[in-house]
Amino acid sequence: MAASPHDEMATPNPLNPTGGENPLPPLNGHDSAPQPDLRTPSDRNAAAAAAAAADGDDAVSGQKRKREAEGDGSDHPPLPPLWKTSLCSYFRRDSGSCSHGAECRYAHGEEELRLRPDNTWDPTSEKAKKASRAASGDRRDGASESAKEDVLMTEMVADDDGGDGELSKCIVHLPRKWSSDQLRKFLDEQGVVHKSAKKKKGMVVGFVTFEDVEQLKSAIEGLEGKSIGSKNIKIADVLPRSFENKAKQGVVVPQRGSLNDESEEISVSDGLRNDCSDNNTPALGGSSTRARSARDVVTPLAHMSYVDQLVHKVNALMQMLKRLTRNARKACPSGVSLPDWILKSKERGGLPCELEGIMESPLTDGYRNKCEFSVGYSLQGKPTVGFMLGNYREGVTAVEEPIDCPNVSRIACKYASILQDFLQCSGFPIWNRFNNTGFWRQLTVREGRTNRKSCESENSESCIAEVMLIIQVCSVGLDNAIVSSEFERLVQAFVAGAAESAPSMPLTAVVVQDHQGISNAAPADASLRLLPIPQPNNGASAESTKDGKEARIHDYISNLQFCISPTAFFQVNTLAAEKLYSLAGDWAGLDQDTLLFDVCCGTGTIGLTLAHRVGMVVGIEMNASAVLDAQRNAEINGIRNCKFVCAKAEDVMGSLLKEYLHAITQNLDEVTSASQSHEETISAESEGAVANKTLETENGSNNCPEINQEASGSSGIKEQVSECPEEKSSTSGSGSTPAQQFKKVVAIVDPPRVGLHPIVIKALRTHSHLRKLVYISCNPESLVANAIELCTPSPENNEKGKKDNRAWRNMSSAGLARHRVKSMPNSEPFHPVKAMAVDLFPHTPHCELVMLLER
Numbered sequence: 001m002a003a004s005p006h007d008e009m010a011t012p013n014p015l016n017p018t019g020g021e022n023p024l025p026p027l028n029g030h031d032s033a034p035q036p037d038l039r040t041p042s043d044r045n046a047a048a049a050a051a052a053a054a055d056g057d058d059a060v061s062g063q064k065r066k067r068e069a070e071g072d073g074s075d076h077p078p079l080p081p082l083w084k085t086s087l088c089s090y091f092r093r094d095s096g097s098c099s100h101g102a103e104c105r106y107a108h109g110e111e112e113l114r115l116r117p118d119n120t121w122d123p124t125s126e127k128a129k130k131a132s133r134a135a136s137g138d139r140r141d142g143a144s145e146s147a148k149e150d151v152l153m154t155e156m157v158a159d160d161d162g163g164d165g166e167l168s169k170c171i172v173h174l175p176r177k178w179s180s181d182q183l184r185k186f187l188d189e190q191g192v193v194h195k196s197a198k199k200k201k202g203m204v205v206g207f208v209t210f211e212d213v214e215q216l217k218s219a220i221e222g223l224e225g226k227s228i229g230s231k232n233i234k235i236a237d238v239l240p241r242s243f244e245n246k247a248k249q250g251v252v253v254p255q256r257g258s259l260n261d262e263s264e265e266i267s268v269s270d271g272l273r274n275d276c277s278d279n280n281t282p283a284l285g286g287s288s289t290r291a292r293s294a295r296d297v298v299t300p301l302a303h304m305s306y307v308d309q310l311v312h313k314v315n316a317l318m319q320m321l322k323r324l325t326r327n328a329r330k331a332c333p334s335g336v337s338l339p340d341w342i343l344k345s346k347e348r349g350g351l352p353c354e355l356e357g358i359m360e361s362p363l364t365d366g367y368r369n370k371c372e373f374s375v376g377y378s379l380q381g382k383p384t385v386g387f388m389l390g391n392y393r394e395g396v397t398a399v400e401e402p403i404d405c406p407n408v409s410r411i412a413c414k415y416a417s418i419l420q421d422f423l424q425c426s427g428f429p430i431w432n433r434f435n436n437t438g439f440w441r442q443l444t445v446r447e448g449r450t451n452r453k454s455c456e457s458e459n460s461e462s463c464i465a466e467v468m469l470i471i472q473v474c475s476v477g478l479d480n481a482i483v484s485s486e487f488e489r490l491v492q493a494f495v496a497g498a499a500e501s502a503p504s505m506p507l508t509a510v511v512v513q514d515h516q517g518i519s520n521a522a523p524a525d526a527s528l529r530l531l532p533i534p535q536p537n538n539g540a541s542a543e544s545t546k547d548g549k550e551a552r553i554h555d556y557i558s559n560l561q562f563c564i565s566p567t568a569f570f571q572v573n574t575l576a577a578e579k580l581y582s583l584a585g586d587w588a589g590l591d592q593d594t595l596l597f598d599v600c601c602g603t604g605t606i607g608l609t610l611a612h613r614v615g616m617v618v619g620i621e622m623n624a625s626a627v628l629d630a631q632r633n634a635e636i637n638g639i640r641n642c643k644f645v646c647a648k649a650e651d652v653m654g655s656l657l658k659e660y661l662h663a664i665t666q667n668l669d670e671v672t673s674a675s676q677s678h679e680e681t682i683s684a685e686s687e688g689a690v691a692n693k694t695l696e697t698e699n700g701s702n703n704c705p706e707i708n709q710e711a712s713g714s715s716g717i718k719e720q721v722s723e724c725p726e727e728k729s730s731t732s733g734s735g736s737t738p739a740q741q742f743k744k745v746v747a748i749v750d751p752p753r754v755g756l757h758p759i760v761i762k763a764l765r766t767h768s769h770l771r772k773l774v775y776i777s778c779n780p781e782s783l784v785a786n787a788i789e790l791c792t793p794s795p796e797n798n799e800k801g802k803k804d805n806r807a808w809r810n811m812s813s814a815g816l817a818r819h820r821v822k823s824m825p826n827s828e829p830f831h832p833v834k835a836m837a838v839d840l841f842p843h844t845p846h847c848e849l850v851m852l853l854e855r
Contacts, residue, residue, distance in 0.1 A: 080105070085116045087125055167195075167216055171206045171223070173231040174199060178206070190226065192219045200434060203392070205236075294387040294400040299843035302406050310358050310839060313847050317358075317837055320780040322350040323814060324832075328788050331818035333795035341791070341831045352787075353832035353851070359583070362575040364842040366409040366461065369447040369555065370572050373416045374399050374520070375423070375430055375440045383430055385420040385443055397433050406843050411464055411505050412445040418497035419443050419471070422490055431474065442472035442520045446564065448508070448553035449574060466508040466553040469494065470566050472515050472522065487512060491531050507533060509551040511566045524623050528566055552629075557581070558609045560637045568626040569602035573840040577605070580838045580848055584774045585610045587834070587852045588746045595660055595742040599649050599749040599760065604630030604642065606748055606776075611639045615742050618660075619644040620652060650759035657767045660745060748774045755782030755813075758820055761789045766827045773830060773853040778840075780849050781813060787832065788817035790853060794826045830855045 088106030091098040098104050107113040113125055121128035174183065183199040183206045192208075193215050199206035210216045219235075226233045295302060301309045325345045332338055341352055348354060361367060376399035378384040387405070390396030402408045402416060423430065423440060431438035448466035471490070475483050491510050498505040510531040515522040530551050552563050555570065558578050564570050571577035584606065590596065590613040598607035601619030603626050611617050611634075619642065621627050627646040634642045645652055747770060749756060755777075756764075764770060773790070777783035811819065830853035838848045 081117050084112050084114045086122045087113060167210045167212070169208050169210075169216070169219075170236040171208060172204065172234040172236055173228065174204055174206050174233075175228060176202055176204055180206075183208075186228075187219075190222050192222050194219065292389050293404060294389065294402055295404040295406075297389055298387050298402070298405050299407055301845060302843040306360075306364055306842065309842065310360065313837060313839065313845065314355070314358050316845065317780060317835075317847070317849060318349075318351065318355060320784060321352055321355060321835065324784045324787050325350055325352045327784065327814040327818055328352070328792050331788055331792045331821045333793065333822070335796065336793045339791070339793060339829065339831060352791075354834050356834055356836040358837035358839055358847065359576070359579050361573060361839045361842050362579075363573070365406045367573045367575070367842065368407050368409065368412070369449065369574060370570070371402070371408055371412045371416075371445045372520075373402065373412075373419075373443045373445070375419075375442055376433070377430065383420065383423040385416040385423070392433055407841070409447065409464065410461055411447065411467060414497065414501055414505060415445050415467070415469060415494065416443060418494055419490075422493045426486065428478075428486060436518055439473050439475065439478070440471075441474060441515065444470040444472070444566075446470070446553060446566070448555045448564065451556045451559065451561075465506060467506045468509045468511065468551060468553045468564075468566065469507070470511045470513055472513045472520060474516050475514055476516055487531055491533060495534055508553050509533070509566075511551050513566070522567075524567060524625070526567075557605055560608055561633070562603055562605060562608075563629045563632045563636065564603060565625045565629050568623060568629050571605065571840065576838060576840045578609075580776065580840065580850065581606050581609045583836060583838065583850055584748055584776060585613055587850065588748060588772060588774050590614045590746065593743040595745045597656070597745065597747040599653065599747060599756075600751045601630060601644065602626050602750075604633050604644060606750060607642055608633055608637065608639055610748075611642055614746075615641065617642040618656065620649045620656070621646060622648045648757070650757035650763075653760045654763040657745075657763055657770065660742075744772075745770050746772045746774070748776065750776040751782070751786075753779040753782060755779065755786045758789070761786055762824065765790055765829070766825050768828055768855075771855055775851045775853060777849045777851070778846065783849060783851065785813040785817040787851065787853070788814060789821055789824065790830045791832060792818075792821045792824075793829055794824045795822055796826075828855050 083105055084107040086106050087110075088098055088104055088108055090100075091104070091106070091108045098108060107122075110126055113122060113127065115121065121131065171183075178186075178199055179201055180198045184197045187194055187197055187208065193210075195209045195211050195215075197206060197208045208219070210219060223233055223235060301312065304312065325342060329338065329342050332342070345352055373385045374388050375383070375385055376388065376397055378400060379398050384399040384401060386399050386401040388396060389398045389400055401420070402413055405413075426440070428439035429437070431441040446468040447464045448468075449463040450465045473483075494507060494510060498507045510533060512529040512531060513522055514527040514529070517523075528551075551566055555562050555564060555574055557571075557574055558581065562570065571580070588594075588596070588610075590610060592613075592615050594614040596607060596610060596614045596617045598604070598617055598619040601607055601621045602623070604619050604621075607617035607619045608630070619627075619630060621630065621644065624646050627644050630642075630644045634640070634644075645656070747764060749760075749764075764773060775783060775786070833852040833854050835849060835851040838850065840846075840848050
């Protein structure tokens, strides 16, 4: 709904944006005091001339308007610049009556309405609507043409209709909750005759097929100008995919899960065909669609210089951090004073803490060591391996090759091209995102680099020593023998392509991931199969019976070697990750008396790189494969003061903190009691000797404290422990727990994009001996939400939410955080100390943000 013109006039005057002395007061249309016209005569003439051109014969000329405004020696003041430029809301609401009559500064009807100084009309007026329609052109004749840039749907939904693709259209801006039945009901209500209509829940597009051209034209006329809710309906062309590569001979493969639960039969060839045709056919209708490129979608900042990219990211982060201050202020319970960091935020321009800038990435091009390429169809209907050009929910399924993306390495692009060429001749179908059927789904390329000392960042490709390929498929209902034969040919294609490349490319492992879900995001326990790679000498290969989880490549961070399994998390920009972890360690204030919790540790990169600076590291990770990698990484690098727990952080964080922090508290109490009892008998020299002895005992030798391998309590936690046998044998009879050797505890959290689980936040917040927390975030929005819960004072009386309250479904992440603060147990909050960004993703809007929280 358009804002009331009376509210609009309350905005600051554009003629005095600096707010100096004697500014032009806001123009309330019903104020009786006349307002002077501060414009120059030339400005008044220009505005009057524009009004005369727009109003035609009803408008007076610029010179005449000037004489009327200045008057002929009379006492009438000049007209204000916004006189009669907006329609009077009182006049319209009260059926043409206004108590101010002719003195009202707002227009009583379209006849009195004047053009604004910026040559625009009141947006609620008919003149503005007419100008908008004129600018948009004739939508009726060019509806499909104007919508081609909005929808890039290459999945032909009506595959089984057998109709002409030119008679199939997309209807855009439909409610996501609608199904096919609701779409058909809507079309019937509008009198639109059609052959078939389909829509999938969760999408904003529907697909309609017509019998003939007359039905199509009638539908476009009937739906023109229609709206559902606040959005106008658009009609777009369907860019159909090509089915020319269906094999004409071979076995019959049943396709399951189609939209209408009707069985289809697609022929799959028993071998590679030699008559592969060129599928680079234009879209139906001969449309020359100007589509967004993969470069624009994946690296939207690539057109900017790197310095400008950094400035852009810092400005965006500042706005995001200001949201933290605003939401934390709102979340503070009534009756509780605002914390100092909120009160002092005005001195920092609304920031919760100082943002100390952004660290540059040492490598800006080809820096990604992991790329996930979708398998789909291009706008021309060609099987393509690359990046999708938009969001599937918005009706975009088109895929484009990644050759112009600056963040992707040449090796990753080449392997994507090899698979794309292979698909041109493969008899297995490509995954259909609408019907949830098909075989080929995704290609992931993971690269392992050599030690950074022998690698120049300017030539990043020379550093790539290992490559792992993960091909995601859905083999439901297919014969294993035929699938194995297809995989064997695929591996041969990869090997041949790697050898023919100049220079040749490494190929360490080829893994197949079998996934049946709707999304390509497979669970951690998805089936993995390691394919044998033929040896270059004899060409023979072993049977592919090896578990795919055993496949590994290696990379280096801070001169430490790391094992990487197919599904383990590892930072995609390893050179910038070194800076990130070093910054986190510096801010954490680590020393040999520190017990470090590495929450969401992945393969243990943070904990292992900082292990030499602390007494002990406890890593928590839910991915069992990643935990095995972390254990193996500790063994490879000879690190013995690390312990890794395989569990969800929300399930074990509380028990682990209680275990270690309780032991630390008990130890400190015992030391204090003993010190007080012997205070009168211990001399200064003796105290110094005792202190030195205690420090030596706590630090241990070679930084290898005893590590207990048994799970704490009855929680059933699975632990992977890297221990020091020498230290264990020497301290096993002492009866002391490992946590008693440390005086302080620090936590470093590096959660996924969704942020920390509320239970983890509550565990960190309620353990008062945890005084310092370093938060590493790849999604500043989730950082804002988590920081609200960590840094907002607790209410005096906890409010438990209603079980049947579903208002949270419409809340933002920050709103949910404010709601959860109401039930936060009484505890001392953290406060933001400082923040800094690290650019791990050049050419994109994303970056890592590190924030130090203390209390």
